[in-house]
Structure formats: structure tokens, C-alpha cells
Amino acid sequence: MNDHRKIFIAFIKLGDFISGFLNGSDQNAWHQKLEEAIALAKQENGWFTREHVIHALSSWAELLTHKELSKWLSYYDPTKNRPKTVAIIMAGNIPLVGFHDFISVLITGNKALVKLSSNDTILISFIRDYLIHLEPLLKDRIIFSDDKLKDFDVVIATGSDNTARYFEYYFRKSPHIIRKNRNSIAVLTGQESPDDLEALGRDIFLYYGLGCRNVSKIFVPKNYDFAPFFKAIYIYSDIIHQHKYANNYDYNKAVYLMSNFKLLDNGFLILKEDTGYSSPIATLFYERYDDLSALSERLTKDRDLLQCIVGKDTVAGQIPFGSTQRPSLYDYADGVDTVDFLLKT
Structure with a gap:
């Protein structure tokens, strides 16, 4: 069996393991x-609640199957x-956010030189250990570094707009993918069903809105009635009991009120009329x-600022309500095909 096949099978076994963990079958030391x-x-990171980590694991369990991996790789010739x-500089805003780059590098036959975010070191480290347990040849292909990255051929780096400028300069002599801030938005018409709006709530509140695929802004018709929206999302009201989220809610509300901004507020989410795309937490x-x-x-013109557009029969390129945090393997961040880039570099 060649190395490509061995690594492919290792990721399938990883998916089986996660599925077994989630459904409680075949409990073992791993x-x-x-669990630990x-x-x-x-x-390590107070935003990483068990519920949200389980959601991230569940999403990957659905993708790490023979069917899904085969479908994904059928578009390429690894x-x-x-x-x-490949040097990978990972973000740490939501659990396992850097895993897609990780699997893309390894499954195409490359070595991953990983610099973890200080906000997400535990989960990726566990996956590394389990993959090496499954397939020992990966031991020499997964390197974690706390030091200055060196001896790499290619770079994939994710960060803020500020860090991206640094990355662009520092890695200017190497082939690279540099990801900056992006936001996701929803376009409403007023004809959405309660189920549509409840699903939109998942896009807003999952991971406390910290991901680039979380909806941070909605576009509404001129005379839009917000009452059905507030009613539909009330199911998420318990989010205010998470102290880090509540602190952000209280702080942002105080700042806005002192600045005399007109706000809509339901006790756990502040709605502010604003032309920007990037809204604060809560x-x-x-x-x-x-x-x-x-x-x-306008949205077509601003496409480089947007990660996802959510809607129902509204604008081009939209995805369904409730689907932003369930991307497929070929939903590449910033629309850049990572695997194609790796194979052609």
C-alpha cells in the first residue's frame, strides 16, 4: 500500500473514531x-465550551468518511x-479552525510544519497524536513548532488584517496563501419562515459569533418588522449565561448607549444599524x-470581504439558513482552492 493510500485510510479511521466517541460506542483509552x-x-480557552467542541468534532466526523474524502479528492490527482x-500558521478563534489546512497538506503527500494558535493547542495536538497512533509514517510528516518557522517551501497563514500585512511581507519570497478578516452576512426579504429565522440564529450564535462563517450582519427591506426575527431566535437566549459573552454584551451596550446610538435589543443580542460588516461579539x-x-x-463588488452569504432566493452565491458552520471539504476559506494550490506549487 502506497503512502497516499495509508494517509487516506488514517483520516477515515480518525472519522470512525470521532463518530464512535460521539455515539458512545466502543469506549477505549483514546x-x-x-474527553480529557x-x-x-x-x-485553555473559555470560549471553547464542550457543546461547541462537540459540534466541531461532529462536523468533521461527517466529512472524514470514505465517501466524502473520495468525492473531494476525485477532483485532483495527489x-x-x-x-x-508546508508551514501552517493556524488561527484559534473557533475549535479546530485550522484542521482543513492540516488535512489538505497531509492528504496531498506533504509535510506539515504547524504553528498553533495559543488559543487552540489541545485539540489539534490530540488529533496529531491519534493520527500517528493510526499511521506511524505521519510522525515525520507532522511537526509542531513554537519557534520561528524555517526550512519550509510553502506557507498557509491565517490571521487578522493587521497580521496578514506582516505575513505578506515576511513570507513574500515563498509561495503562500494569506487569509485576512472576512465576515458573513444574511439577506432577508421579510418572507422567511420561523424555521428559516431560527436556523439563521445558529449562523449567528454558534461559537458565540467568533468565526468568519458566523453571520455578523443582516440586510433587511426598508420597512422590515424585526418582531418575527426576535421571536424565532429567542431559543438561543441562554447564551447570555456564558460569562464571556455576557461581558461583551454589557460592554458593547454601554458603549453604544453612551454614544447615543439607536439600538434594538432583546436582552441577549444587540442590533445596531451600521454600514460595516464586522460586528462585535453579542x-x-x-x-x-x-x-x-x-x-x-454591491455584495458582488465586496465579495473579497465576505465569507458566506446566507439567504433564500435573494442574491447570487447564497447558501441556506443554518448551514454556515457545516462547510463541505471543498468549501475553501476565502474561496482559494488549497489543494489545487498545493499540487501546483
Whole structure:
């Protein structure tokens, strides 16, 4: 069996393991280690609640199957890859956010030189250990570094707009993918069902809105009635009991009120009318539109600022309500095909 096949099978076995952990079957020592890793991840990063880590694991369990991995890789020919060392600088805003880059590098036959975010060291480290347990050849292909990265061929780095400028300069001589801040938005017409709006709530509140795929702004018609929206999302009201979220809610509300901004507020989410895309935690921006076709043109122009557009029969490129945090393997961050980049570099 060649190395490509061995690594492919290792990721399938990883998916089987996660599925077994989630459904409580075949408990073993590794299940206990994962349970401990989930607890440690919460200690390391207070935003990483068990519920959200389980959601991230569940999403990956659905993708790490023979069917899904085969479908994904059917668009490429990994055997034509020129093996290289790929430096991956991971973000840590939501659990396992860097895993897609991780699997893309390894499954194409490359070596991963990983610099973890200090906000998400536990979960990725556990997965590394389990993959090496499954397939020992990966031991030499997964390197974690706390020091200055060196001896790499290619770079994939994710960060803020500020860090991206640094990355662009520092890695200017190496082939690279540099990811910056992006936001996700939803376009509403007023014809959405209660189920649509409840699903939109998942796009807003999952991971406390910390992900680039979380909806941070909604566009609404000029005379939009917010009452059905507030009623539908009330199911998420317990989010205010998470102290870090509540602190952000209280702080942002105080700042806005002192600045005399007009707000809509339901006790756990602040709605502020704003032309920007990036809203603070516990805040959702909204903007009214007159003409849907004009809005569509604007969003097309701003596509490089947007990760996801959520809606129902509204604008081009939209995805369904409730689906932002369930991306497929070929839903590449910033629309850049990571695997194609790796194979052609």
C-alpha cells in the first residue's frame, strides 16, 4: 500500500473514531484521552465550551468518511504532488479552525510544519497524536513548532488584517496563501419562515459569533418588522449565561448607549444599524435596502470581504439558513482552492 493510500485510510479511521466517541460506542483509552482534551481545551480557552467542541468534532466526523474524502479528492490527482514542507500558521478563534489546512497538506503527500494558535493547542495536538497512533509514517510528516518557522517551501497563514500585512511581507519570497478578516452576512426579504429565522440564529450564535462563517450582519427591506426575527431566535437566549459573552454584551451596550446610538435589543443580542460588516461579539449589524438587485451588485463588488452569504432566493452565491458552520471539504476559506494550490506549487 502506497503512502497516499495509508494517509487516506488514517483520516477515515480518525472519522470512525470521532463518530464512535460521539455515539458512545466502543469506549477505549483514546476516548478517555479525547474527553480529557475537551476539558483542557475549555481551560485553555473559555470560549471553547464542550457543546461547541462537540459540534466541531461532529462536523468533521461527517466529512472524514470514505465517501466524502473520495468525492473531494476525485477532483485532483495527489500522486502528481511534489512533496514539500508546508508551514501552517493556524488561527484559534473557533475549535479546530485550522484542521482543513492540516488535512489538505497531509492528504496531498506533504509535510506539515504547524504553528498553533495559543488559543487552540489541545485539540489539534490530540488529533496529531491519534493520527500517528493510526499511521506511524505521519510522525515525520507532522511537526509542531513554537519557534520561528524555517526550512519550509510553502506557507498557509491565517490571521487578522493587521497580521496578514506582516505575513505578506515576511513570507513574500515563498509561495503562500494569506487569509485576512472576512465576515458573513444574511439577506432577508421579510418572507422567511420561523424555521428559516431560527436556523439563521445558529449562523449567528454558534461559537458565540467568533468565526468568519458566523453571520455578523443582516440586510433587511426598508420597512422590515424585526418582531418575527426576535421571536424565532429567542431559543438561543441562554447564551447570555456564558460569562464571556455576557461581558461583551454589557460592554458593547454601554458603549453604544453612551454614544447615543439607536439600538434594538432583546436582552441577549444587540442590533445596531451600521454600514460595516464586522460586528462585535453579542452585536449584530443591520442595514436596510431598497432594491435587491442593487444590493446584489454591491455584495458582488465586496465579495473579497465576505465569507458566506446566507439567504433564500435573494442574491447570487447564497447558501441556506443554518448551514454556515457545516462547510463541505471543498468549501475553501476565502474561496482559494488549497489543494489545487498545493499540487501546483
